[in-house]
Amino acid sequence: DSGVTQTPKHLITATGQRVTLRCSPRSGDLSVYWYQQSLDQGLQFLIQYYNGEERAKGNILERFSAQQFPDLHSELNLSSLELGDSALYFCASTQSGGRGTDTQYFGPGTRLTVL
Amino acid sequence: GDSVTQMEGPVTLSEEACLTINCTYTATGYPSLFWYVQYPGEGLQLLLKATKADDKGSNKGFEATYRKETTSFHLEKGSVQVSDSAVYFCALSDPNNFNKFYFGSGTKLNVKP
Numbered sequence: 508d509s510g511v512t513q514t515p516k517h518l519i520t521a522t523g524q525r526v527t528l529r530c531s532p533r534s535g536d537l538s539v540y541w542y543q544q545s546l547d548q549g550l551q552f553l554i555q556y557y558n559g560e561e562r563a564k565g566n567i568l569e570r571f572s573a574q575q576f577p578d579l580h581s582e583l584n585l586s587s588l589e590l591g592d593s594a595l596y597f598c599a600s601t602q603s604g605g606r607g608t609d610t611q612y613f614g615p616g617t618r619l620t621v622l
Numbered sequence: 623g624d625s626v627t628q629m630e631g632p633v634t635l636s637e638e639a640c641l642t643i644n645c646t647y648t649a650t651g652y653p654s655l656f657w658y659v660q661y662p663g664e665g666l667q668l669l670l671k672a673t674k675a676d677d678k679g680s681n682k683g684f685e686a687t688y689r690k691e692t693t694s695f696h697l698e699k700g701s702v703q704v705s706d707s708a709v710y711f712c713a714l715s716d717p718n719n720f721n722k723f724y725f726g727s728g729t730k731l732n733v734k735p
Contacts, residue, residue: 509665540723549727550666550711563722597665599723609715610656611723613665 510534511614513598519620525586528617532579532600538562539581540601540611541573545594556581557603588621595619624649628712628726635702635733643697643729645686645712653714655679655688655695660709660728669697669710707733 510533520526532539541553543566552565556575567573570588575581585592595618599611629644647653654673658666670679675690684699695712712726 509667511665542725550725552723552725555722565722599666610668610671611715613658613667615665 509612509614511598511600511612513596513614513617515617516615517618517620519622520588521622522588522590524588524621525584526588526619528583528585528596528598528619530581530583530598530600530614532581532598533612536600536602536612537579538601538603538609539575539579540599541567541581541583542597542599543594544597544616545591550597553583585619590621593619593621624653624714624716624722624724626712626714626724626726628710628729630727631709631730633729633731635731637704637733637735638701639733641697641699641702641706641731643710643712643731645695645697645726647693647695647712647714647724649693649714649716651716651718653716655686656713656715656723657684657686657695657697658711658713658725660711662708666711702731702733704733704735707731 512531538557540555543551553567555563573583595616597616598614601609625648656671657669659669670681672679672688678687709728
């Protein structure tokens, strides 16, 4: 158990809908990272938050947004869903937001299926 | 920009065989290097890491050495077990970019009894 929790574990929805994925980092960790893992594209970095502020952006679509709240949990919002958004979404956390030696601890993931 | 390239899988081995999964990287500066493992239906778990050149990371019989001259971080194990069957990801973190992580595409390992 990494200490990172993600809810829900599974999500099934229809095209055009909007969903929210939730992540709670390990106790004491200030940074949260979001990743998308699909069969044909491997693990894609989406976005990073550090202590409530956006720190780095990856291949995140404009239909997707995220935020980190004062209690450090984070939410990833996916809107106008398309079939191609079906994937595993992982959250990871680190203690700091800037040290290259930090290890990322991953949650168990949310499997999103868009029908 | 930064990137990680690892050998494509799947890799199929018999139990007790030797394993090498190749990983090379491109980075500016001095990244930290990681191997993560993903068992079926689970998230990624840190397997080992190395934070500077010539460091050797090791865990559960796996090891990898940070080779700056060849920009490589190959994963090795002398004798694999069926329980090692998983997907292995090589990754680097860029200290010049707020610890942004770059992952390889993953290598699936199947170990047969």
